[in-house]
Amino acid sequence: MNIVFMGTPDYANTIFKRLIKEDGINVTSVYTQPDKPVGRKKVMTPPPVKVTANEEGINCFQPITLKEKEIVDRIKNENPDFIIVAAYGQILPKSILDIAPCINLHASLLPKYRGASPIQQALLNGDKITGVTAMLMEEGLDSGPILSWNVTKIETNDRKVTLFNRLADMAADLTTLTLKNFSKISPLKQSSADANYCKKIRKSDGLVTFEFSSERIYNTFRAYEGWPGIYLESGLKLLDISLVDDEGKAGTIVRIDDDGVVVACITGAIKIHMVQPPSKKGMDSLSYIRGKRLGVEDIFI
Known part of the structure; x- marks a missing residue:
């Protein structure tokens, strides 16, 4: 069976391998996205799928668009049985969809989260x-139409x-x-009435405030890790950070433990273990509050 693969990040690379x-x-x-500048030095870096393709000696293409006739003809000439797509980063035009069955591996239980960030959205919403x-x-x-699916629990300590x-x-x-x-397989039609679209x-x-609930802050932390x-x-x-069972006035330091600083939210509290001030390196929260001369009942800023 001949396959054309389209994908870009680590998620896609696992499937590709x-x-x-x-x-x-x-x-x-x-087919994968063009190389991008990464880090403070903006070093041009290939996507994971390209790295694997080069290692395996498989032809790899990085077009800005799939709409060009040359690309469509090239894929047709390969006579693929299927086109597999996973987090590619482009919408496939009809000219590509018509070549062979195109199967997308989407990281959610459709139709719940369509779009660009389904994993983050599930964590943000505190889904189980x-x-x-x-x-x-x-x-x-x-x-x-849905062809198949698989389900997993989201544990409290799961992050992105x-x-x-x-x-x-x-x-x-x-x-x-x-x-x-x-x-x-008999494809199952999706119900658009149940669909939600995830934004880019x-x-x-990533902006949070202690006027949020502790669960909202923690879920945002889990979703936007990295x-x-x-x-x-x-x-x-x-x-x-981690969740703790404390209460207090939102934004104030409730308790100082050996492993972190407990700060109250509008409901609940979080324990802050590590922080990074602007333009500085990361540090443990105890060193941070010592430098700021903060203690219990002070506002954590």
Whole structure:
């Protein structure tokens, strides 16, 4: 079976690596997003899928758009049995969708979270379960018929990275299962009435205040681990926090423990373990409050 693969980040790369190893599957080419500048020095960095493709000697293309006739003709000439898509970052035009069945591995239980950030949205909402869906693609955004799915619990200590990794492994399993059983599957039409659309995440989404509930702050921290992270109006980043059973006036230091500073929220409290002041390196919260000469009942800023 010949496969054209389209994907970009680590989530897609996990699926791509599984397809490469699978007997009876031949990945003829890969499409991924262009290299991007990364870090303070803006070093041009290839996406994970490109790195793997180069290591495996598989033709890799990074077009800005898939609408060009040359690209459509190239994919047609490969005569793929399927086109597998996972977090590619572009909407496929009808000219590509018409070449072969296009299967998207979406990191949510469709139709609940369509769009760009389903894993983050599940964490933000404090969901207890999530999963991956194999979907037959159409011109709409994540609206095509469902082919198969798998479910997992979201644990209280799950963060974005752990959930991404678990869902990526599940999606890799689901991809091979769906391909091997495709002729036996009766696609299930989605209910658009139950659909929610996830927005593209911006840096400003990481702003939190102690006027939020402790659960809201913690869920935002879990969802935005890494980037954009969470930060206060002052610009202080909260690098590591946990939920605790305390109460007090929102924004005040309730307790100082050996492993962190407990700060009250509008409801509940969080324990802050690590922080990063603007333009400085990360530090433990105890060192931070000592430098600021803050104590119990003071406002944490």
